Amino acid sequence: MSFGEILSRFFELARLKWRLLMGVSMVYAMGVAVLLAACVGPFIGRVITLARDGVKQPDFIQLAGTMLPMLALLPALLVLAAVYLPAVALASLRASRNEPVRAGEAWAYGLAHFWRFLWLIIRQALIITLPALATAALVLGGAAASIAWSTQGGAGSSAYMALVPLAILLYLGIMAYGIWLAVRFSFAAFAAVDEEIGAARAMARSWLLTRNIFWRVFSALAVVYLILYAAQMLLAFALYFIVAIGVVVGIVGHADRNPALLGVLIAFGVALYLVFIMAMTAAMQAALQAMLAILYDDQRRKVDFFAQPPMPTGVVPSA
Numbered sequence: 001m002s003f004g005e006i007l008s009r010f011f012e013l014a015r016l017k018w019r020l021l022m023g024v025s026m027v028y029a030m031g032v033a034v035l036l037a038a039c040v041g042p043f044i045g046r047v048i049t050l051a052r053d054g055v056k057q058p059d060f061i062q063l064a065g066t067m068l069p070m071l072a073l074l075p076a077l078l079v080l081a082a083v084y085l086p087a088v089a090l091a092s093l094r095a096s097r098n099e100p101v102r103a104g105e106a107w108a109y110g111l112a113h114f115w116r117f118l119w120l121i122i123r124q125a126l127i128i129t130l131p132a133l134a135t136a137a138l139v140l141g142g143a144a145a146s147i148a149w150s151t152q153g154g155a156g157s158s159a160y161m162a163l164v165p166l167a168i169l170l171y172l173g174i175m176a177y178g179i180w181l182a183v184r185f186s187f188a189a190f191a192a193v194d195e196e197i198g199a200a201r202a203m204a205r206s207w208l209l210t211r212n213i214f215w216r217v218f219s220a221l222a223v224v225y226l227i228l229y230a231a232q233m234l235l236a237f238a239l240y241f242i243v244a245i246g247v248v249v250g251i252v253g254h255a256d257r258n259p260a261l262l263g264v265l266i267a268f269g270v271a272l273y274l275v276f277i278m279a280m281t282a283a284m285q286a287a288l289q290a291m292l293a294i295l296y297d298d299q300r301r302k303v304d305f306f307a308q309p310p311m312p313t314g315v316v317p318s319a
Contacts, residue, residue, distance in 0.1 A: 021088075028084040029279070031080045046066040082115075083114055085117050085120070086189065090109050096297055113193075116198060117192065186206065186221075188206040190293060220291050224288055224291050231283075239272065243269060250265050
């Protein structure tokens with residue numbers, strides 16, 4: 001398909017299958033919100049309590065107990081992602097092909113293939129992050145060595161500032177490297193679902209399918225992201241308008257002297273903000289995965305067609 005046909009197919013899919021795709025992604029967004037609240041909530045609550053008691057600078061001992069749940073945040077998010085990734089890939093592929101699928105069926109598939117996609121996520125994360133960590137260690141080591149040399153050799157304490165341009169270039173290089181690999185591996189989950197293959201083969205398949213089409217995939221995802229970002233900005237202005245109305249209500253109702261009204265306004269504002277964040281997260285995930293499903297199907301047909309051996313002369317294809 002041409003780029004315009006891909007965008008047209010995306011908008012058609014968004015119009016006809018938005019309930020399915022948003023339903024799958026909304027469960028994921030709600031799960032992330034629950035995990036964040038369960039892990040970070042006690043810490044924030046403790047800070048608020050200490051502030052009310054007049055403690056301006058809480059120490060580690062005062063906050064240590066509430067920090068323990070935060071240690072489980074990253075593993076919990078990883079587990080949730082390992083179930084969501086196959087679920088949204090299956091739903092997006094079926095929707096792109098006009099095949100029937102339900103949100104519950106997609107999540108059941110994700111649960112059944114949890115370990116495969118957990119390993120897929122870990123493999124991709126290691127390949128993307130390990131070079132970045134090595135580069136960061138190199139820069140920090142160079143900075144430490146430069147500071148030590150300038151201090152002992154009397155070359156001036158500002159000699160290490162020469163590493164700043166290098167650090168900026170390395171940071172930009174790491175960003176470009178991460179984006180490049182993310183695009184090259186962007187079809188891995190769809191290949192794993194569609195072809196029932198393991199993590200290593202799925203990544204190799206994605207690498208093959210995205211060869212020579214980096215800018216095509218990147219541009220398509222960028223267009224989707226910019227459209228949703230513009231919609232998010234418009235909705236954010238509407239949210240700020242509602243918050244402004246709440247502020248006026250609080251002033252008129254003297255919320256500073258009415259704890260019940262103040263509590264209602266704060267609870268309403270927090271709930272509205274959480275719904276907004278979850279809806280936008282779900283919409284972004286659903287849209288990007290739908291676009292990737294369309295691109296994967298189109299590229300898979302193209303690559304598999306040219307990979308077929310030529311038919312011998314004079315052989316009539318069977319029906």
